[in-house]
Amino acid sequence: MSAARAGIPIVVAAPSGAGKTSVCRGLVDLDDGIEFSVSHTTRSPRKGERPGVHYHFVDASEFDRMVAADEFLEWAEYNGNRYGTSWDAIEGLLASGTDVLLEIEVQGARQVRGRLPAARLAFLVPPSMDVLEERLRGRGTDSDEQIEKRLAIARTELAAVGEFDYALENDVLERCVADLGAIVAALRAGDPAPLGDRFDPAAVAARFR
Ligand code: 5GP
Secondary structure: OOOOOOOOEEEEEOOOOOOHHHHHHHHHHHOOOEEEOOOEEOOOOOOOOOEOOOEEEOOHHHHHHHHHOOOEEEEEEEOOEEEEEEHHHHHHHHHOOOEEEEEOOHHHHHHHHHHOOOOEEEEEEOOOHHHHHHHHHHHOOOOHHHHHHHHHHHHHHHOOHHHOOEEEEOOOHHHHHHHHHHHHHHHHHOOOHHHOOOOOHHHHHHHOO
16 A cells, blocks of 8 residues: 555634634534644633643743744744744644644744745635624624734735735635635645636735735
């Protein structure tokens, strides 16, 4: 029997509130061949978040230790907290042939591009900035000040969409999950032709300029 193929690392970046978690969760639930990478973070758990499932919650000194020991593929500071993908979170999965979704922000995505050439990068955009703001407010987890900060970060993140391999709009959740599934299927087949220019980042970048 031939060795199983290595899994594909797939970065999904998006401004906070674009619905990235729901879209990624939707795909992982439908597809046994793909799993989440569980990140480390120094932020406190939100209600309902479980250690080891949503994040590995660590304090600043443990995060410092991991950075110094080069245990991260990538890490970044976002909104006052640090987040990182450890090599441990992805290597075993990739080696066993499981594709891995890295749900991370833009600075981290750039590091992955530089350090993991096999990775493919998708960027999820909201239908508009107004919709993004509505979603952040509807979530009810952040203060007004936090929401303003997240919107300011979102504007700078959206300016980076042209650096990605694919751009997807999250208008209707099920459609976006299917779109991400189509991208993953094309990557597995090693043939991007069926995708045409549907997910062309340049076209999406023009909308948010
Ligand atoms: P939240 O605090 O809302 O869970 O996450 C804030 C931001 O950090 C989101 O854009 C999320 O995707 C990103 N993030 C989560 N884990 C990682 C990680 O391991 N690395 C990087 N660079 N960003 C991450």
